[in-house]
Amino acid sequence: MASEKKLRPAPWVTRDSEFFWSAAKEDRFVAQACSDCGELRSPPRPMCPQCHSVASEARALSGRGTVYSWVIPRYPPIPGFEGTYIVAVIDLEEGIRFVSNLCGIEYEAVTPDMPVEVFFEDTEGGYRIPLFRPRAASSGA
Ligand SMILES: [Zn+2]
Secondary structure (H helix, E strand, O other), rough: OOOOOOOOOOOOOOOHHHHHHHHHOOOOOOEEEEOOOOOEOOOOOOOOOOOOOEEEEEEEEEOOOEEEEEEEEOOOOOOOOOOOEEEEEEEEEEOOEEEEEEEEHHHHHHHOOOOEEEEEEEEEEHEEEEEOOOOOOOOOO
């Protein structure tokens, strides 16, 4: 009860993902977009699979999506993750998929296509990580 909440480990920041983690520090949820054809790609990678351009930029996302699939990992235990947690694949409104944790809900209560929204939580190293939680189906903005 009185135990202090342990922070998650700092993210593994690469040259391709640095823009993502910088935005997350400011609670902005972004994806990599091709500067030439506009294609969104998640996770970030050096080259556009559509037009082979290496130019890219960060594009702001709504942070809203629906649950595509979900699972509770049982083994092996990961440092910084206490107890059980849900790993979910989220279909974002913008048409890309994002793997994250689904919080604030019991595993048994999760349903396919459930509306979810992003929120951010501190990690070690001063970063913020985007996580997802249920949202009311009617909530627009
Ligand atoms: Zn492209």
